[in-house]
Amino acid sequence: MRTLLLSLLTASTVLQAAEGERPLTSRINAAKVFLSGAQVSRSATATVPAGRTTLVFTGLSQELDPMSIQVTGKGGYTILSVNHRINYLTESPKKKEIEELKERITKLEHDWAIENGLQQVWVNEEQLLLKNSAVGGQQNGLTAAQLQAVNDYVRERMKAMKAGWLAQEEKKKAIHEEAEKLRQQLGTLQAQAPRPTSEVVVELDSPAEVAASFTLGYFVRSAGWTPAYDLRARAVGQPIELLMKAQVVNNTGEDWMKVDLGLSSGNPTQGGVMPELQAWVLDQPVMLETIAIRGARTRSEAYREVPPAAMGDVTMQREDMDAIATVNNTVVYRTTTVEFTIDAPFSVPSDGQAHTVGVRTHSIPATYQHYCTPKLDPDAFLYARTTGWEDLNLLPGQANVFFEGTFVGQSHLDLSRPQDTLAISLGRDKGVVVERVRRKGTDDKAVIGGRRTVTRGWDITVRNTKSTAVDLELRDQYPLSPRSEVEVKLEDAGGASVNEQTGRLSWRLSLEPKAMRKLSFVYTVKHPKDQPVVLE
Numbered sequence: 001m002r003t004l005l006l007s008l009l010t011a012s013t014v015l016q017a018a019e020g021e022r023p024l025t026s027r028i029n030a031a032k033v034f035l036s037g038a039q040v041s042r043s044a045t046a047t048v049p050a051g052r053t054t055l056v057f058t059g060l061s062q063e064l065d066p067m068s069i070q071v072t073g074k075g076g077y078t079i080l081s082v083n084h085r086i087n088y089l090t091e092s093p094k095k096k097e098i099e100e101l102k103e104r105i106t107k108l109e110h111d112w113a114i115e116n117g118l119q120q121v122w123v124n125e126e127q128l129l130l131k132n133s134a135v136g137g138q139q140n141g142l143t144a145a146q147l148q149a150v151n152d153y154v155r156e157r158m159k160a161m162k163a164g165w166l167a168q169e170e171k172k173k174a175i176h177e178e179a180e181k182l183r184q185q186l187g188t189l190q191a192q193a194p195r196p197t198s199e200v201v202v203e204l205d206s207p208a209e210v211a212a213s214f215t216l217g218y219f220v221r222s223a224g225w226t227p228a229y230d231l232r233a234r235a236v237g238q239p240i241e242l243l244m245k246a247q248v249v250n251n252t253g254e255d256w257m258k259v260d261l262g263l264s265s266g267n268p269t270q271g272g273v274m275p276e277l278q279a280w281v282l283d284q285p286v287m288l289e290t291i292a293i294r295g296a297r298t299r300s301e302a303y304r305e306v307p308p309a310a311m312g313d314v315t316m317q318r319e320d321m322d323a324i325a326t327v328n329n330t331v332v333y334r335t336t337t338v339e340f341t342i343d344a345p346f347s348v349p350s351d352g353q354a355h356t357v358g359v360r361t362h363s364i365p366a367t368y369q370h371y372c373t374p375k376l377d378p379d380a381f382l383y384a385r386t387t388g389w390e391d392l393n394l395l396p397g398q399a400n401v402f403f404e405g406t407f408v409g410q411s412h413l414d415l416s417r418p419q420d421t422l423a424i425s426l427g428r429d430k431g432v433v434v435e436r437v438r439r440k441g442t443d444d445k446a447v448i449g450g451r452r453t454v455t456r457g458w459d460i461t462v463r464n465t466k467s468t469a470v471d472l473e474l475r476d477q478y479p480l481s482p483r484s485e486v487e488v489k490l491e492d493a494g495g496a497s498v499n500e501q502t503g504r505l506s507w508r509l510s511l512e513p514k515a516m517r518k519l520s521f522v523y524t525v526k527h528p529k530d531q532p533v534v535l536e
Contacts, residue, residue: 021201022046024055026216028255031223031348032262032339033248036269038223039068040254042216048077053204060198061220061252062086068219071202075212080203088196101186108179112172119168122161129157195253222251225263227397228356229413233366233384233426235404236468240366240384240424244394246340247354258345263359265395266337338393362392366424370472372434374460375536380432380472384424401426431466432511434474439520452529455491456536457522464511474507478523479535485528492522 026044046055066084200216230243246263250256340359348355364386372380382403399411401424408427439457464470476496480503481488490498496505496519509517527533 021054021056023058024214025059026057026214028257028259030260030262031256032264033223033225033246034264034269035226035267036224037219037221037267038250038252039217039219040252040256044214044216046212046214048075048204048206048210048212050206050208052080053206055202055204055214057200057202057216058087058197060200060218061254062196062198063220063222063252064198065219065221068217069200070217071200071214072217073212073214075206075210077204077206077210077212080205081201082203083201085199085201086196087199098186098189101182101189105179105182105186108175108182112175112179115168115171115175119165119172122165122168126158126161129154129161197253219268220252220254221269222253224249226354227395229394229397229399230402231399231411231424232402233368233404233424236368236382238366240364240386242362242364242389242392244359244362246357246359248348248357249352249354250348250350251352253350255350256346256348258347261342261346261348261357263340263342264337265339265393364389364392368426368471370429370432370470371475372432372462372472373475374434374436375476378434378436379428379430380434382426382429384426386422386424389422399424403427429466431464432470432472433463433465435461436476439522450528450530451526454525454527454533454535455522456525457492458520460519461516462509462511462519463516464513467513469513470509470511472507472509472511474509474519476505476521477503478505478521479503479525479533482533485531486533487526488523489526490521490523492520494519494521496521 024044024046026042028040029043030041032039032041040061042057042060044057048055064084069082069084071079071082200218202214204212206212225246225248228245228247230241230245232241232243234241248261248263342357342359346357365388366384366386369383369385370380371383372378394413396413399413401408401411403426409425411425413422437459439459458476460474460476462472462474464472478490479488493505494507496507498505505521507519511517525533525535
């Protein structure tokens with residue numbers, strides 16, 4: 001009897017210890033995603049009894065940074081302590097799906113066995129028919145009519161058996177293919193070993209029972225976003241429509257389902273504290289100043305009782321009272337960031353894949369200009385030049401370019417350099433035709449004394465086949481002298497602007513619809529005849 005009583009007391013003690021912690025199910029309601037990492041916010045509700053209670057937020061990401069945990073709420077309770085721990089006994093979140101796949105595979109294997117058995121029946125019948133194909137006895141023969149009837153019967157049965165065997169074979173093949181797909185999917189899920197989860201243990205003290213609400217925030221690293229853009233020019237003369245997109249990646253082990261999503265240009269993993277210059281003494285080691293940051297008070301110091309005056313109408317007002325969580329910290333100035341808030345709830349599963357979400361659209365005034373360098377490429381390229389983009393808080397990223405509703409290629413918005421005008425290539429414009437040919441009669445190679453003079457002339461024809469006017473900048477060049485004994489002279493610039501430092505020739509043309517212009521330039525090169533030069 002004494003042994004039984006001792007056993008019951010021990011079991012009761014163990015049960016009470018197990019019930020000392022109450023698991024708390026929470027839901028992710030917001031995620032602020034940085035260029036690297038994310039700040040996750042969870043919410044939960046629970047009825048907190050009077051006295052001390054230990055609640056455990058379960059099923060959190062293993063990537064959780066323990067130093068970033070923040071717990072707040074409403075209910076007038078006091079937060080005594082907040083601790084973090086890892087649960088290595090977590091079951092795979094795909095357990096239900098794995099079990100369902102196993103059941104489907106077992107059923108298909110059973111169906112395959114049935115079809116295989118039916119197929120074997122056809123085989124046995126065929127063998128039996130072949131063994132008994134001899135008709136009549138050695139003494140008694142069959143009439144022609146009887147033999148014909150037997151042959152017809154055997155033929156029909158063999159046809160039925162072959163058709164039946166093939167039908168069962170096709171069913172087996174279909175079942176096998178379906179089972180193989182399920183086995184591959186099962187192998188993929190089983191290869192994803194169950195990841196440990198984090199748990200946050202919160203110890204509370206409440207002077208009375210209250211329906212409390214909680215907010216849990218923490219930082220995770222395996223997440224981030226990359227900016228991307230769609231640039232759409234509907235027609236020449238119209239503004240550029242710029243759609244900023246975000247490619248959000250979540251690999252934290254937690255699915256963000258219909259959450260309030262925010263995007264920040266900050267990167268907490270880099271740190272934002274500005275470094276300080278110290279005295280630099282030659283021939284002496286540089287001593288770095290140690291910066292001490294005073295941390296939070298101990299939890300025993302942070303804990304304080306609710307003053308009696310605040311405990312008037314506990315049942316009616318306690319739900320609106322803020323939770324007590326005092327943490328002292330040092331404020332530092334960090335780099336300026338830009339945040340974007342997605343208006344509609346957005347879902348980002350934890351699959352490590354990029355999920356695209358549109359952020360905002362801008363209409364940017366633009367001027368359009370055609371450029372052509374016929375020496376390198378006879379096609380004219382259309383560029384849009386925009387200004388005022390520096391006030392849009394854009395980030396460098398890839399851009400998909402569309403012109404007149406057609407995808408023309410990809411570009412990269414390089415915003416790292418200070419510049420007032422942003423040039424966006426809209427691709428080749430076949431409506432502007434440029435032809436460059438060497439002028440006949442200028443390829444003279446006169447020799448005077450020990451020097452040779454070579455003359456080169458080029459004719460360029462530009463046609464605007466479009467129904468709208470075109471502003472075109474045409475670029476060409478003449479050679480520069482590599483050494484003093486080689487003399488280069490531009491005989492005729494053809495009205496081009498000349499850059500003598502680079503040898504560039506530039507023409508700015510305004511072509512009306514269906515208009516044509518002819519340009520030309522000529523240069524000479526004098527060099528020693530025993531030192532030939534290479535010309536185009």
